[in-house]
Amino acid sequence: MAVTDAVLDAQGTTEPRVDAAALHTQRPKDLQRSFQLWLAVVWLLDAVLQIQPFMFTPGKNGFSGMIGGTASGNPGWIADMITWNASIVNHHPVLTNTLFAGIQFVIGFGIIWRRTCKAALGLSIAWAIAVWWFGEGLGGIFSGAATPFGGGPGGVLFYAVLAVVLWPREGPDTPFVAARALGARAARVVWVVVWAVLAVLYLVGSGRSPQALQSVVTSTEGGEPGWLVHLDRYSASLLGHDGTELAIVLAALCCVAAISVYLPAAYTQVVIVLVVVAFSLIWVAVQNVGGILASGATDPNSAPLVVLLVLVYWPLSDRRRAALPRGRSGTFALSCAEANSTGGVDLGTRSIATREV
């Protein structure tokens, strides 16, 4: 008879109670899978944001107006394509927005199922590039407005990067999760490129102007809740005229981050913590939670995705490396096989069940 401690405990046939922590620490988690699921959560959030009422509304106050607004400042041929896209959305707001939301639901739910995960991630890459081009005006790179303060070079690009570094693949999560998909060397190259781009964008265009921070904050202030407006005003008054200095500091942080992946694990972890703190503050105090709280956003902007990305590069301890010699198949599949061979028990309680019975 296959039973668990929980049942035995309820029947009074076993002495020790179930240690819930033990249930979950018997086998190491599949970290790549966990990160994929967090990415799916963000996609699901995006999909729901896409079906907000104003998204179905034509005109300047609707989604088409939001798209059309990104055309300004871009080269003519890019602006024309954005305007063309905005025109289609404007004429068919319900159809197009339903399609857009549907795609994001498909991506989000597709990532959840292992069978469809690769297809969903592939679709997310294509979708992210299309949105970046036609919906975000290439993140403002050509208009000089792509400062990472405001989400440059476009939050949607990070979805594509995350899809690449979280591409399902058998193997160990060493020396960090991203290495499993690409190999350590290629994953480090991706990391360096991302941080180099961010460092450059902090220093070019409008991002390096003294008023850069203040202008980003004030442009997203409308409709925000009171506490966030107060926080905005505080951050604007604190650093509102020091945009250049702050941009240089953050560019330097990006450079340090870029090389940190080649440093010993302890240094990398310190840098990652710093990046997480910095981008969390930027997300709340500058990007205003992506504008979601003002009911005018289709995504949470770039900062949460940057945080997710850097966590994918968190150096794993030697202990965990030893615990994950076979990657995904080494945990889940092994459990399945053993569960089947023992007559079928709950995977999460396998080890306890075999111990007790």
Add this chain to the structure above:
Amino acid sequence: MGMTMAMEPSWLYYLFAVLMLCVAGYSSVLLAMAGLSRRPAGWDVELSHLVMGVAMAGMFVAGWSFGPSAMWEAFFGALLIWFVVQCGRSLLAYGAHLPHTAVHALMSLAMLLMYWFPMGASQGSMSMSMSSSAAGPRVDPGLALVIAFLLFVSAVFTLASNRKGGSVYGTHLAVVAAGGPMTTQVGDTADVSGEVGLAGTTSAAGGLEGFVSRPSLLDGAHVVMCVAMGFMLILML
């Protein structure tokens, strides 16, 4: 919202309302089955899904709402207290972990917030078709977003979980036999925390009962509820 509401897709709200009623109907079937077979495992979750489904259908489509707000608030207040107590009992019984009842407590709290901070007034209940954020005090958007996000997290991780049915019966599933979903080799069991009791609903599962109590359907209902509730909270921003 305001003037832009003219282009709101009413079909979307009807879709969500129908889904909510489907979840409510499904939960009522499960409740009836549990009552007939005197195996009450998971009854609290099913009852909450039933009440939430009916209430939210009335929020999405004004004409489908009924009853005073006070009645619904009393329901969800009681559910919130119940699930918080269950969380506490589970923590005491099993040590530090995240009880599955936590998300149901969160959902009950979300429902209370929806009634405390309605987007519009329509005979004592909320109505999407009459929504207007200027009608009264708003729920803090930050709180609404956090709850919505947690509900999405629950939806995603429920679907991805290897422990099917965990959204209703918790992660301390009693036994999952290899031969079929949620069948068991153990007799009726009643977990002290109210978390398990899986055997009570699924032993000798087969036929209609086996189909209705399929773990994937149980989790599916929870996921639909989470997404719809998250959507409603996003609308409240």
